[in-house]
Amino acid sequence: MRGLQPVSETNAILYFGDKIDLALTPLIGKVVDHLRLMSHPGIREVIPSYTSILIEYHPLRMTFGELEELMAQSVSLVEASASAGRASRAKSAGSRLITLPVYYAPEVGPDLAAIAERSGLSIEQVIERHYQQSYTVCAIGFAPGFAFLAAVDDSIATPRHAEPRKRVPPGSVGIANHQTAVYPAASPGGWQIIGNCPQPLFLPDQQPMTPFQVGDTVKFAPITRQAFLSQGGEIWPDWT
Numbered sequence: 001m002r003g004l005q006p007v008s009e010t011n012a013i014l015y016f017g018d019k020i021d022l023a024l025t026p027l028i029g030k031v032v033d034h035l036r037l038m039s040h041p042g043i044r045e046v047i048p049s050y051t052s053i054l055i056e057y058h059p060l061r062m063t064f065g066e067l068e069e070l071m072a073q074s075v076s077l078v079e080a081s082a083s084a085g086r087a088s089r090a091k092s093a094g095s096r097l098i099t100l101p102v103y104y105a106p107e108v109g110p111d112l113a114a115i116a117e118r119s120g121l122s123i124e125q126v127i128e129r130h131y132q133q134s135y136t137v138c139a140i141g142f143a144p145g146f147a148f149l150a151a152v153d154d155s156i157a158t159p160r161h162a163e164p165r166k167r168v169p170p171g172s173v174g175i176a177n178h179q180t181a182v183y184p185a186a187s188p189g190g191w192q193i194i195g196n197c198p199q200p201l202f203l204p205d206q207q208p209m210t211p212f213q214v215g216d217t218v219k220f221a222p223i224t225r226q227a228f229l230s231q232g233g234e235i236w237p238d239w240t
Contacts, residue, residue: 004068007054010044012064014053014071022150024051025136029215030078040070048214049139050148098211100182100197102131102173102220103228107235108196115158115175115192129153130173130194131220135180137212145184145202145210149218152178164190169236171196173220184210198223198233 004014014031016024032048035055042062047054057067104127106112116123135149142148152175160176165188168174172183174191183189184202197220202210212218223231 004055004064004071006064009059010056012055012057012067014055014075015051016053017051020050020138020150022136022138025138026215027078028053029213031075032214034074034078038074042067042070047141049141096213096216097219098216099219099221100199101223101227101231102195102197103223103225103233104130104173104195105225107237108169108228108233109173109194111158111175111192112194115156115194118158119155121155126156126194127222129156130175130180131222135218137214137216137218138179140210140212140214143183143185143187143202144204145212146181147201147210147212147216147218149180150178152180154178158192160190161192162190164188168193169196169234171198171201171233173197196228196233196235198228198231200232 002015002017004012006012016028028048032046032053035043035046042058044056044058046056055067055071062070104112106123112123112126116126119126121129130152133153135151137147138150139148140146156175157178158175167186168183168189168191170183170185172189172193173195174181174183174189174193176191181191182197182201184200201212229235
């Protein structure tokens with residue numbers, strides 16, 4: 001399915017497909033970039049996801065039909081610019097590489113041993129297969145600064161816990177099926193936790209508040225316990 005669908009009087013969803021496809025991520029990021037640069041008075045906000053963009057608009061400033069026409073024009077323009085190699089701004093989505101330090105260890109990654117046992121790998125192999133992969137920011141949500149990253153190596157892809165933990169420490173690096181993410185703040189969570197990133201990922205007093213944009217590439221770099229603590233990381237003994 002592809003096209004604009006109404007959700008409410010003030011919201012619509014622009015669909016690019018009905019299945020998660022990393023090939024869509026750069027296009028979605030470029031369209032979001034284009035719409036935000038446009039600063040159309042009829043559009044309040046655009047929020048990207050894996051296969052779609054949620055659009056919040058002013059129904060008194062533009063009709064759904066006008067929004068539909070604008071979306072079709074925007075997508076066509078971005079696709080044409082990308083294929084011709086002309087839109088330098090459109091190329092920005094997906095062109096950045098973000099490297100995040102991670103301390104991988106059972107004391108901050110209590111699910112490491114279970115993932116290793118489930119996959120038939122050693123803990124060291126689980127860690128290697130996680131940080132050797134390059135990930136794409138496919139969506140930002142759940143919590144401010146929470147970036148959904150894909151795709152986790154098949155051998156360590158693990159479902160969420162059936163029952164979420166009541167509290168997951170900030171910086172926790174988790175796996176949920178073929179996704180991975182870093183919890184930017186303490187919160188309940190059901191992802192399989194394998195490590196911790198000491199770098200703050202949501203700073204509300206700064207601009208931008210989070211380092212992530214849809215389409216970015218993210219790599220994880222393993223660090224020692226000493227480096228983790230020296231960079232501000234904390235070890236929570238009782239959070240599990």
